[in-house]
Amino acid sequence: MAGSDLLRPDPATGLAIVIMGVSGCGKSTVAAMLADALGCGFVEADDYHSHANKEKMSRGVPLTDEDRLPWLESLRDAIRERLGRGEDVAVSCSALRLKYREVLRQGDISYKPGSYETCRVKFVCLEASAEVIAGRVERRAAEGGHFMPASLVRSQLDLLEIDAAEGITVVDATVPAHAIVQATVAQFRDELASTAC
Numbered sequence: 001m002a003g004s005d006l007l008r009p010d011p012a013t014g015l016a017i018v019i020m021g022v023s024g025c026g027k028s029t030v031a032a033m034l035a036d037a038l039g040c041g042f043v044e045a046d047d048y049h050s051h052a053n054k055e056k057m058s059r060g061v062p063l064t065d066e067d068r069l070p071w072l073e074s075l076r077d078a079i080r081e082r083l084g085r086g087e088d089v090a091v092s093c094s095a096l097r098l099k100y101r102e103v104l105r106q107g108d109i110s111y112k113p114g115s116y117e118t119c120r121v122k123f124v125c126l127e128a129s130a131e132v133i134a135g136r137v138e139r140r141a142a143e144g145g146h147f148m149p150a151s152l153v154r155s156q157l158d159l160l161e162i163d164a165a166e167g168i169t170v171v172d173a174t175v176p177a178h179a180i181v182q183a184t185v186a187q188f189r190d191e192l193a194s195t196a197c
């Protein structure tokens with residue numbers, strides 16, 4: 001093996017890239033485009049919520065940590081399955097708190113708590129002002145296309161926490177989605193199993 005190859009992580013092991021942030025920041029839009037660009041699977045966290053969780057949110061009641069745990073565990077398992085096959089996967093999930101992300105990081109069976117850099121589950125956080133987010137969620141709710149009411153945006157913003165030690169890339173959510181995808185692919189290119197880009 002050439003010296004430079006020794007420095008590169010094994011690309012055959014796959015990478016999970018979780019596009020995270022509050023409701024309406026653009027996670028689903030960006031993660032779906034990222035999956036397309038990489039030619040890999042897409043896990044949409046909203047599809048993994050129980051009926052009870054969705055019903056609760058649609059009544060304007062924020063989920064509790066207890067409500068979220070089984071949901072996060074099912075997402076962890078979905079990530080684990082794909083990484084276990086050596087595939088990349090793009091995930092759209094709010095992942096607002098460090099302890100939620102720690103559940104998702106366990107999708108990498110080798111993950112040791114706190115070893116963020118070597119973990120095969122990476123996070124990119126989309127960030128925008130409360131006004132931009134509220135505008136997007138209101139517009140979407142008015143069009144009747146989504147269960148998440150604008151009244152829950154405040155609770156989402158209040159819960160969002162990132163520990164600087166995690167090294168999470170925070171991206172301006174108001175730039176065009178394709179540019180966010182391009183920058184994300186460039187950031188993780190050396191660690192991806194995908195050769196599509």
Ligand SMILES: Nc1ncnc2c1ncn2[C@@H]1O[C@H](COP(=O)(O)OP(=O)(O)OP(=O)(O)O)[C@@H](O)[C@H]1O
Pocket residue numbers: 021022023024025026027028029030046092094136137140148173174175176177
């Ligand atoms: N980069 C962007 N620039 C402008 N508008 C965007 C961008 N990304 C997404 N949007 C728009 O913002 C709205 C919310 O996007 P999206 O549904 O992807 O967000 P989300 O974070 O997945 O929301 P939720 O978590 O509530 O499902 C949509 O109407 C979408 O078209």
Ligand SMILES: O=C(O)[C@H](O)[C@@H](O)[C@H](O)[C@H](O)CO
Pocket residue numbers: 022023024045046063068094095096148156
């Ligand atoms: O943790 C949460 O409160 C939920 O995941 C929400 O963030 C919604 O799922 C999503 O944002 C709406 O689509």
